[in-house]
Amino acid sequence: MSKHWVYFTEKEMRCKGTDECEMDEKFMEKLECLRECYNRPMVITSGYRSQAHNSAIGGSPNSAHVQGRAVDVAVVGSDAYDLIKLAIEHGFTGIGVAQRGAYNKRFIHIDDLDDSDRTPRPTVWSFFFF
Numbered sequence: 001m002s003k004h005w006v007y008f009t010e011k012e013m014r015c016k017g018t019d020e021c022e023m024d025e026k027f028m029e030k031l032e033c034l035r036e037c038y039n040r041p042m043v044i045t046s047g048y049r050s051q052a053h054n055s056a057i058g059g060s061p062n063s064a065h066v067q068g069r070a071v072d073v074a075v076v077g078s079d080a081y082d083l084i085k086l087a088i089e090h091g092f093t094g095i096g097v098a099q100r101g102a103y104n105k106r107f108i109h110i111d112d113l114d115d116s117d118r119t120p121r122p123t124v125w126s127f128f129f130f
Helices: 025-038 051-056 077-089
Strands: 043-046 070-074 094-098 107-111 123-126
Touching (some): 025 077, 077 094, 077 107
Antiparallel strands (some): 043 070, 070 107
16 A cells, blocks of 8 residues: 655655565654655655664664654755754654764654653764764
C-alpha cells in the first residue's frame, strides 16, 4: 500500500538496504507539520531502516529509525539552526546534530522517542565522526 504524504514520498522514506517502508504514521503527521512550518524542502537522507540494514551500517541497536520514528535531514548553516528550533517547538524529543566536516555529509537527526531510564528525553546531542 502506497503512503500518501504531502511533503514526502514513500521512496525517500524507504530503507536503503531492503526497500521496506514502515514509517510510524503519528511520527509522519508530526513531520509533515514541521515541514509546513519550516517552509523549505527537507532532503531526507535516512528514514526507515530495517534491523538488518541498521546493524550493517553501524546504527544504534535501539535506533528510532528501526521503529519508523526518525529521519536524517541534509541541511547546513542557518537552515540547520531553523530546523532544530522548529523541531523542538513541534515536540520532537531527539535532535542529533552533525554539522562538522564536508557540507554534503552534514545533517540533523530528528526523532520522537519517549522518555525512558535508558534514554532521557528531550535530548540534543552531536555526532562525532572522525
